[in-house]
Amino acid sequence: DAKTTQPNSMESNEEEPVHLPCNHSTISGTDYIHWYRQLPSQGPEYVIHGLTSNVNNRMASLAIAEDRKSSTLILHRATLRDAAVYYCILLTSPGAGSYQLTFGKGTKLSVIP
Amino acid sequence: DADVTQTPRNRITKTGKRIMLECSQTKGHDRMYWYRQDPGLGLRLIYYSFDVKDINKGEISDGYSVSRQAQAKFSLSLESAIPNQTALYFCATSDYGVEQYFGPGTRLTVT
Numbered sequence: 001d002a003k004t005t006q007p008n009s010m011e012s013n014e015e016e017p018v019h020l021p022c023n024h025s026t027i028s029g030t031d032y033i034h035w036y037r038q039l040p041s042q043g044p045e046y047v048i049h050g051l052t053s054n055v056n057n058r059m060a061s062l063a064i065a066e067d068r069k070s071s072t073l074i075l076h077r078a079t080l081r082d083a084a085v086y087y088c089i090l091l092t093s094p095g096a097g098s099y100q101l102t103f104g105k106g107t108k109l110s111v112i113p
Numbered sequence: 114d115a116d117v118t119q120t121p122r123n124r125i126t127k128t129g130k131r132i133m134l135e136c137s138q139t140k141g142h143d144r145m146y147w148y149r150q151d152p153g154l155g156l157r158l159i160y161y162s163f164d165v166k167d168i169n170k171g172e173i174s175d176g177y178s179v180s181r182q183a184q185a186k187f188s189l190s191l192e193s194a195i196p197n198q199t200a201l202y203f204c205a206t207s208d209y210g211v212e213q214y215f216g217p218g219t220r221l222t223v224t
Contacts, residue, residue, distance in 0.1 A: 043217055044205075101158070
């Protein structure tokens with residue numbers, strides 16, 4: 001499986017934008033880029049996913065490099081509730097056999113009031 | 114009510130005991146999963162099931178077994194618990210699409 005590389009930790013001030021990077025230089029053409037986050041003492045929560053084009057939803061935006069070797073999760077205005085571990089995960093297209101999320105260590109985001 | 118529930122939420126057991134963790138979902142999804150999380154690490158897949166008659170081993174299935182009793186229920190068993198199975202266990206569910214919905218987790222301690 002293609003691997004991802006994320007910084008261990010990042011800090012952001014409350015109400016500032018946050019850009020969480022992810023490198024995936026061995027990504028294949030059928031790999032989707034997924035982001036999940038895990039708030040303290042909770043199960044992981046889906047954030048967003050994309051294939052080639054940038055994506056927006058109510059929680060965040062996903063910016064994907066043109067060569068797809070990296071991506072950035074953007075939180076437009078960090079709140080204290082966004083403090084969590086963010087996981088960048090590659091997944092082959094749905095329906096292509098198994099559908100296993102492989103979690104790395106993720107990026108621990110701290111939000112400073 | 115939560116979409117994915119896990120029972121118990123916390124459990125302490127002794128080495129060699131058999132223990133079952135239960136998971137129920139109200140999403141109506143066919144696919145269910147069991148993961149474990151060790152401190153400071155990401156989640157690792159133990160077993161997954163794509164429908165009631167389908168059970169598959171994940172990355173770390175040794176020492177575990179599962180039972181899919183119904184579309185909504187998926188239980189994980191430790192036949193003879195050992196201390197290195199002390200971890201946080203998560204159940205998840207998904208439909209044919211993308212998003213997996215996770216339960217709140219069960220904290221298991223094996224002494």
